[in-house]
Amino acid sequence: MFQSLLNQFCVISFINEFSEEPVHLGFGVRLLTDDLYRLRSHYLPLGKVGGKPAWLNPKHLPKSADLLCSVCEKPMCFLMQVCANGGESDPPHAFHRTLFLFVCRNPECSRQNDASNLKAFRCQLPRTNDFYSFDGPADPEFGDIPDPYALADGPGLCRICGCAAAKKCAKCTVARYCSQAHQVIDWPTHKLECAKAAENGSIEEEPKNPLNPFVFKEFGIEIDQEYMPGGLFDGMSDDEDDNEEDGADVDDEPEEEKAARLKEFEKFVKENKGKNVDMTKDDLDAATAEQPKDLDFEKFNKLVHLHPDQIVRYKRFGLPLRATGQSELPEEIEPCELCGAPRRFEMQLMPHLLTLIDVDCIGQSIDWASVYVYTCSASCRIPDDGYAKEFVAKQDFV
Numbered sequence: 357m358f359q360s361l362l363n364q365f366c367v368i369s370f371i372n373e374f375s376e377e378p379v380h381l382g383f384g385v386r387l388l389t390d391d392l393y394r395l396r397s398h399y400l401p402l403g404k405v406g407g408k409p410a411w412l413n414p415k416h417l418p419k420s421a422d423l424l425c426s427v428c429e430k431p432m433c434f435l436m437q438v439c440a441n442g443g444e445s446d447p448p449h450a451f452h453r454t455l456f457l458f459v460c461r462n463p464e465c466s467r468q469n470d471a472s473n474l475k476a477f478r479c480q481l482p483r484t485n486d487f488y489s490f491d492g493p494a495d496p497e498f499g500d501i502p503d504p505y506a507l508a509d510g511p512g513l514c515r516i517c518g519c520a521a522a523k524k525c526a527k528c529t530v531a532r533y534c535s536q537a538h539q540v541i542d543w544p545t546h547k548l549e550c551a552k553a554a555e556n557g558s559i560e561e562e563p564k565n566p567l568n569p570f571v572f573k574e575f576g577i578e579i580d581q582e583y584m585p586g587g588l589f590d591g592m593s594d595d596e597d598d599n600e601e602d603g604a605d606v607d608d609e610p611e612e613e614k615a616a617r618l619k620e621f622e623k624f625v626k627e628n629k630g631k632n633v634d635m636t637k638d639d640l641d642a643a644t645a646e647q648p649k650d651l652d653f654e655k656f657n658k659l660v661h662l663h664p665d666q667i668v669r670y671k672r673f674g675l676p677l678r679a680t681g682q683s684e685l686p687e688e689i690e691p692c693e694l695c696g697a698p699r700r701f702e703m704q705l706m707p708h709l710l711t712l713i714d715v716d717c718i719g720q721s722i723d724w725a726s727v728y729v730y731t732c733s734a735s736c737r738i739p740d741d742g743y744a745k746e747f748v749a750k751q752d753f754v
């Protein structure tokens with residue numbers, strides 16, 4: 357189970373859209389509390405969901421202002437990260453490459469087909485850097501691994517969300533926070549230790565798995581190739597609409613639906629009384645017939661059913677798997693603000709991730725059919741080897 361987590365460097369290989377390479381799927385892996393340390397930056401985890409971010413560059417973190425929800429302007433919550441370097445195809449400054457996703461926890465900020473409540477960041481480091489060994493992290497079973505945060509002497513981290521903390525508790529000046537909102541969340545816990553912290557100038561080590569009501573449940577991520585049996589999409593076309601399988605034949609129409617259509621017809625006739633409307637039963641059938649089939653949705657469903665636990669689909673420079681044909685994905689993706697190179701599709705988040713992080717309360721929680729992440733195709737160098745915001749789109753099931 358830890359094989360992928362223990363690989364020296366991440367295993368997602370460079371894939372171009374013309375290759376027959378399969379899609380890589382990510383799955384959530386629950387770790388024992390004692391093993392959660394494997395998801396810390398020290399070990400360059402392949403990926404993780406929830407908890408606090410395992411920053412790749414521990415020194416130049418995104419600013420608090422960059423992590424505010426575009427809808428409510430409150431701090432977003434770390435959602436997941438995936439290590440995704442392109443091996444030899446990426447430039448040397450991107451030997452390590454990780455994508456980070458954040459989401460606003462407020463369900464009201466989750467709007468249909470609008471990704472304003474989500475943000476994605478790309479971070480890269482060359483193989484020789486100030487924080488990690490040239491040969492990658494040693495097996496955590498053996499020996500100490502230097503703490504990249506200590507090496508970085510970077511900004512303090514917020515005790516609640518694990519992001520850059522520019523604020524301190526005024527009483528002890530030890531506890532650090534990204535925002536007043538997070539200080540408020542921490543106060544019931546922190547007030548018990550604040551006086552002692554002021555005296556000692558430090559706070560005792562946090563427990564291994566500091567749970568607080570803000571962060572999502574924490575999981576590791578395993579990556580596997582998607583296996584797709586031949587003929588999966590056989591018989592999927594509009595022509596199939598009238599065959600016996602789907603019962604769309606008018607004669608097989610359920611009584612309730614028939615009644616509803618009749619009612620619709622009567623309403624139409626009533627509304628158009630006196631107007632010169634020449635409507636036949638056939639016109640009615642055409643007007644009130646079922647919506648055309650959503651082939652994108654069917655294809656999406658078929659692929660999801662093969663591996664229902666998938667939380668991420670990864671195919672750099674590939675094509676996204678559209679969740680539905682009822683809404684459009686943006687045709688024009690803004691080019692990279694840093695270098696001007698076009699952004700290309702890299703990965704998408706799947707609905708099962710919502711279940712994993714316990715926000716699958718339909719209509720009352722964060723929601724998506726799929727979240728699509730597009731990144732700079734050049735993996736261009738980021739100032740200070742920090743974090744570059746990338747492009748996110750979202751589709752919802754209507």
Ligand SMILES: [Zn+2]
Nearest residue numbers: 425428460465
């Ligand atoms: Zn929000």
Ligand SMILES: [Zn+2]
Nearest residue numbers: 514517534538
């Ligand atoms: Zn915070």
Ligand SMILES: [Zn+2]
Nearest residue numbers: 525528531550
């Ligand atoms: Zn304090």
Ligand SMILES: [Zn+2]
Nearest residue numbers: 692695732736
């Ligand atoms: Zn770029």
